[in-house]
Amino acid sequence: MTIRSVLVIGGTGFIGRHVVRQLSALGLQVRIPTRRRERARELILLPTVDVVQADVHDEAVLHALVASADAVINLVGILHGDFQRAHIDLPRRVVAACGEHGVRRLIHVSALKAAADAPSAYLRSKAQGEAVIRAADARIDATIMRPSVVFGPEDHFLNLFATLVRRLPVLALACPQARFRPVYVHDLARVMVAALHDAQTFGQTYELCGPRIYTLRELVEYVMATIGVRRPVIGLGPALSMLQATMLEHLPGRLMTRDNVLSMRVDNVCAGPFPDLFGIEPTPLEAVAPMYIGGVTPRSRYRWFRYRARR
Numbered sequence: 294m295t296i297r298s299v300l301v302i303g304g305t306g307f308i309g310r311h312v313v314r315q316l317s318a319l320g321l322q323v324r325i326p327t328r329r330r331e332r333a334r335e336l337i338l339l340p341t342v343d344v345v346q347a348d349v350h351d352e353a354v355l356h357a358l359v360a361s362a363d364a365v366i367n368l369v370g371i372l373h374g375d376f377q378r379a380h381i382d383l384p385r386r387v388v389a390a391c392g393e394h395g396v397r398r399l400i401h402v403s404a405l406k407a408a409a410d411a412p413s414a415y416l417r418s419k420a421q422g423e424a425v426i427r428a429a430d431a432r433i434d435a436t437i438m439r440p441s442v443v444f445g446p447e448d449h450f451l452n453l454f455a456t457l458v459r460r461l462p463v464l465a466l467a468c469p470q471a472r473f474r475p476v477y478v479h480d481l482a483r484v485m486v487a488a489l490h491d492a493q494t495f496g497q498t499y500e501l502c503g504p505r506i507y508t509l510r511e512l513v514e515y516v517m518a519t520i521g522v523r524r525p526v527i528g529l530g531p532a533l534s535m536l537q538a539t540m541l542e543h544l545p546g547r548l549m550t551r552d553n554v555l556s557m558r559v560d561n562v563c564a565g566p567f568p569d570l571f572g573i574e575p576t577p578l579e580a581v582a583p584m585y586i587g588g589v590t591p592r593s594r595y596r597w598f599r600y601r602a603r604r
Contacts, residue, residue: 296363296398296490298322302349302387303368305333307447308402311482312366317341319486326358350378352386359390364398364489373542373550376418384422388429399435400485401426405500406559407439413555423498434495436488438481441502441561444578445478446585451578453548454516455586458524467537467549469510469528471557474502477576484571493570502563503575509557515578519587 299316303309304325316323317339326347327333333344349355349369359365367387371379384401391399407419426435444451457464481501488494507515510528517523529537534554542550567575 296321298324298361298363299489300324300326300358300362300365301368302326302365302383303370303402304366305329305336305344306368307445307449308443308478308481309368310336310447311445311478312368312485313342314339315482315486324358324362326354350383350386352390355386356390356393359387359396360394362396364400365391365396366400366402366485366489368402370402370404370419372415372553373547376414380415380418380422381425384425388425388433392429392432397432397434398489399426399433400438400488401435402438402440402485403498405439405441405502405561405563406556411556412558413552415552415556416559430496434492436494436496437498438485438488439498439500440476440481441474441500441563442476443478443481444475444503444582448478450475451512451516451582451586454513455520458513458517458520458522461524463525463527464513465527465529465533465537466510466513467529467534467554468557469508469526471509472506472560472562473509473512474504474506474562475512475578476501476503477578477581480567480573480575483573484568487571487573491570499568500563500565502567504567504577506562507578515582516586519583521587 299321301309301313301323304313305327313323313325313336320341323342325333325344326349327344328348330344330346336342337344347354365387369379369383403423404416404419407416407423409417409420411417423437426437442450484501513526535551538549538551538554541548
């Protein structure tokens, strides 16, 4: 299979920007549809990247985009909103367009712990999207990626906690014992780019996690230690976590919803190690996070160079 051009749906998002940069570095032609082209200013400057203003939920538009590609990467995911439209209907339309135009290669990003019987609508909808992909196995060569929570510059995870800790005198923390195994965005992008041409990954599903498990409280405490700000952290039980989410989901920005709380009732931890197939040693959070949540300092640079030298 020769792949020269890739359609990246969701390419202007946090993960998508890293994937696009790596695809462009390999000389592949990359097309990124977006409803707001101005959101992708830095991607427009990449030599092999074409950012087009388009609505991928419009079936005719999506078919036209897929028809000109050799492969499709679908990164679309939302934490609240219309899960049916984003996580189920869109994958169905992508599969149909790939089948009609003879585009066999598809990489689809789902979510760790997606399951039909999961406690949250988010995880159930992600599982339904996966089912759509698997049902088309005879028509396409698909690979499903299931990452844990993703960290890296411009993430909406550690950066959010850093902002809250700086602004609030006390942090009331929902689900403090929820467990995560965060994966570095650059590692996740490397896996997707490596899998693109690898026939061994066809029809496979990969769980992708970092090297260490943290509770949510531990992550917040790590952020505080890194930025040098101490705040009291009050861990909320199940009932108060839901009450807090009920209030927050009605405020601008929707920092948290009740469905988010339900998602955190399932440990966001991989069942096994990082897949050996990709030859990647997952990056520890401590090697990268200080560079972007605490600012670049001699100490944070030292940690990064020490990690790169494997010392």
